[in-house]
Amino acid sequence: GDSVTQTEGLVTVTEGLPVKLNCTYQTTYLTIAFFWYVQYLNEAPQVLLKSSTDNKRTEHQGFHATLHKSSSSFHLQKSSAQLSDSALYYCALNSNNRIFFGDGTQLVVKP
């Protein structure tokens, strides 16, 4: 079946340094889309960025991700973390309108 794996439950980074959140997946479908959702404290999750094109970089709000079907990955990266980036991040895939979420990675950006 379909699944999404986020290996880190917590990532701590110093402000201004780069950050990478890992996401790998398993799926039997060929036509699916991938998402990163962000959830700020006491708010609902919301879409950060999305992609379905292999090897194409997608960017939004300073974050970027590239879908690599060869390695089944969709890692989220930012070159310079900001204090306001502290939040819970979910990787997700849409398989026939059933959305599979990873367990989430809590990002803490320290001054």
Added chain:
Amino acid sequence: EAAVTQSPRNKVTVTGGNVTLSCRQTNSHNYMYWYRQDTGHGLRLIHYSYGAGNLQIGDVPDGYKATRTTQEDFFLLLELASPSQTSLYFCASSDGRGRHTEVFFGKGTRLTVV
């Protein structure tokens, strides 16, 4: 932007009690979802629906029933609540048109079973 409204926002009930969580979306989306969110487990799908009268089973359905009465309204029912069902519950909707369709979440209902 899609509007998804959940009620109540907070609920406390006793073990064995009967609870109904309500969700309404106002953008004519076809798909509606109920998730629970727990630390270490992320967002887990309980039930979902692709239209009035339709119900699909999610990944953690035990102890939950759901009903989609109209295009707009989706209810989650806990008929014999247990402490293990203490959680933050999110309702969500999407138009279901294409693989890039986004899911829009409500603000959540915090349920405590004592």
